[in-house]
């Protein structure tokens with residue numbers, strides 16, 4: 001017999017400001033016998049091109065997740081009752097060697113995959129998406145990437161370095177980790193290096209949906225376009241999916257700088273003119289119709305945050321992701 005999931009600490013019995021913070025006050029992984037979904041921190045920021053500090057992101061998000069409550073009315077689900085969700089602590093990555101850190105992250109992510117535990121990773125800078133995608137693709141094959149970001153992150157190198165927070169999705173595409181027909185960026189804005197960036201990005205397999213699209217066509221139109229691109233039964237096009245149910249396996253990567261700096265000041269490469277938290281949360285919610293095989297929330301740099309604004313936004317994004325994940329479980333039950 002499978003035990004009922006162990007949920008968060010009851011905040012009507014133990015003050016929510018007490019104790020060492022786990023994400024949403026969930027049990028640690030060593031306190032349960034099995035886990036369906038693990039929140040794991042990746043305190044790594046050696047791939048940043050501007051303001052550093054995302055290595056402190058995981059603990060900041062945990063601290064700012066103390067007020068999350070167990071029932072999510074927007075998705076009509078109690079995510080921590082439907083699946084065993086745990087906090088797996090942080091992956092111990094070296095800050096001194098990017099290649100070694102990437103290998104460590106991939107090995108850790110594969111380990112979770114072997115026990116069919118899906119990951120919600122808390123960054124860390126966006127470099128971490130590459131090893132996470134490697135692990136997911138090893139298990140599921142090339143995966144549809146739904147990438148929320150101000151930036152394309154399909155640039156080639158910085159100072160000749162191939163592994164940085166501006167390059168993970170070019171490397172992933174080159175390595176054959178992503179579905180080139182269905183992957184999408186959402187929230188793109190701001191200056192580029194040249195118009196060629198967009199040509200390259202297209203060849204690498206992404207469709208960019210921009211903040212200008214949101215401004216001119218509205219949020220619902222952009223959400224519809226996102227699902228059209230992903231395909232399966234969630235959108236109007238495509239017949240693919242798993243188990244005949246039309247749910248496409250997707251990897252969701254959320255760079256918190258997709259939010260406007262007013263909603264997420266605590267990040268390393270902020271760009272004006274971004275999404276509101278409300279818009280982003282609404283978009284993320286709609287992904288529940290697909291099988292989310294893994295997710296990350298990255299680029300939270302607390303040194304530039306104020307009153308936990310960015311930490312709170314990131315905690316809510318992770319909560320919506322977990323809610324969406326439990327609504328479409330891998331075994332289709």
Ligand SMILES: N=C(N)NCCCC(=O)O
Pocket residue numbers: 049050126151153165166255257269299
């Ligand atoms: N992934 C993030 N957050 N930023 C990438 C910015 C790369 C650049 O400095 O051009």
Ligand SMILES: [Zn+2]
Pocket residue numbers: 126149151153165255299
């Ligand atoms: Zn990014």
Ligand SMILES: [Zn+2]
Pocket residue numbers: 149150151255257258269299
């Ligand atoms: Zn970004």
